[in-house]
Amino acid sequence: GNSVTQMxxxxxxxxxxxxxxxxxxxxxGYPSLFWYVQYPGEGLQLLLKATKADDKGSNKGxxxxxxxxxxxxxxxxxxxxVSDSAVYFCALSGARPRSNYQLIWGxxxxxxxKP
Amino acid sequence: DAGVTQxxxxxxKTRGQQVTLRCSPKSGHDTVSxxxxxxxxxxxxxxxxxxxxxxxxxxxxxxxxxxxxxxxxSELNVNALLLGDSALYLCASxxxxxxxxxxxxxxxxxxxxx
Numbered sequence: 001g002n003s004v005t006q007m008x009x010x011x012x013x014x015x016x017x018x019x020x021x022x023x024x025x026x027x028x029g030y031p032s033l034f035w036y037v038q039y040p041g042e043g044l045q046l047l048l049k050a051t052k053a054d055d056k057g058s059n060k061g062x063x064x065x066x067x068x069x070x071x072x073x074x075x076x077x078x079x080x081x082v083s084d085s086a087v088y089f090c091a092l093s094g095a096r097p098r099s100n101y102q103l104i105w106g107x108x109x110x111x112x113x114k115p
Numbered sequence: 116d117a118g119v120t121q122x123x124x125x126x127x128k129t130r131g132q133q134v135t136l137r138c139s140p141k142s143g144h145d146t147v148s149x150x151x152x153x154x155x156x157x158x159x160x161x162x163x164x165x166x167x168x169x170x171x172x173x174x175x176x177x178x179x180x181x182x183x184x185x186x187x188x189s190e191l192n193v194n195a196l197l198l199g200d201s202a203l204y205l206c207a208s209x210x211x212x213x214x215x216x217x218x219x220x221x222x223x224x225x226x227x228x229x
Contacts, residue, residue: 034217043205044158044220087158093218101171102148103207103218105157 001113002027005092014114018037018067023064023090027062031092033057033066033073034103038087047075047088085113117142119208119221127227128196136191136224140208146170147189148218149181150205158205164189164209193226201228 006024025031035047035057048057050066050073057064062077073090090106120139128134138148146165150158160173164183183189186210193200203225207218 036220044207046217046219049217089181093200101146101163102173103150103158103161105159107157108155 002031002092002094002104004090004104004106006109008086009087009108009110010112011071011109012114015082015114016079019075019077019080019084019111020086021090021111023075023106025071025073025090025092027092027094027104028063029094030068033064034091034093035062035064035073035075036089036091038108039087040086044089048073070092078109080113082113082115085111086112099100119219121206121221121224123220123224125225125227127229129229130196130198131220132196132228133194134191134196134226136193136204136206136226137188138191138206138208138221139188140206141219144208144210144219146209146211147183147187148207148209149191149220150207151175152203152205152223154202156169161191196228198228201226203228 003026005024032051034049036044037047048059050057054067055066064075087108087110089108093101117182119229148163149161162172163170167183178194180192203223205223206221209218
């Protein structure tokens with residue numbers, strides 16, 4: 001079945017450091033891939049998405065490229081800020097018209113940025 | 116444009132009781148999904164509703180049931196509550212006709228079962 005594996009956290013970085021959070025997936029067909037972010041005490045916010053191979057999603061300085069050959073969707077940011085401290089979730093969803101509408105989630109990676 | 120709203124924000128129940136959680140989707144969306152998120156874990160899919168019918172269901176017992184109304188809002192009902200049902204319950208809405216499953220989440224309802 002479909003699954004998502006994320007690097008374990010917490011990941012602790014200093015402000016302005018380079019960030020990579022690894023995400024790999026197992027899926028049949030051509031899933032869509034997502035990164036969501038959850039700030040303390042809040043719900044989930046869509047950070048970026050990619051719907052086909054080689055697509056690059058980007059938002060708020062974060063980027064991730066859909067790599068079908070390595071089944072990966074790693075999240076990167078060139079210079080993190082304290083305000084980026086949150087839990088980051090990688091997720092996938094089966095492409096329609098296949099009837100796999102649910103989001104499959106990784107376990108989440110907690111990111112801590114120190115000033 | 117109002118996003119996804121959920122009520123109540125917090126809820127405390129005792130074992131064996133029943134609870135109803137409510138969700139209003141983002142304007143223009145027709146599909147509602149429910150997820151359970153235990154502390155420190157990723158969300159787990161409960162079920163999804165479209166056109167007032169359950170389209171897909173995750174690995175949850177029949178104690179978990181739902182409903183979607185003609186205005187696309189939805190309810191999640193949990194019967195015979197167990198301590199293990201304590202979690203953040205998230206509602207997400209989406210538009211079925213879109214080619215990919217982009218879901219927008221509400222702030223969640225924090226359920227504590229004592």
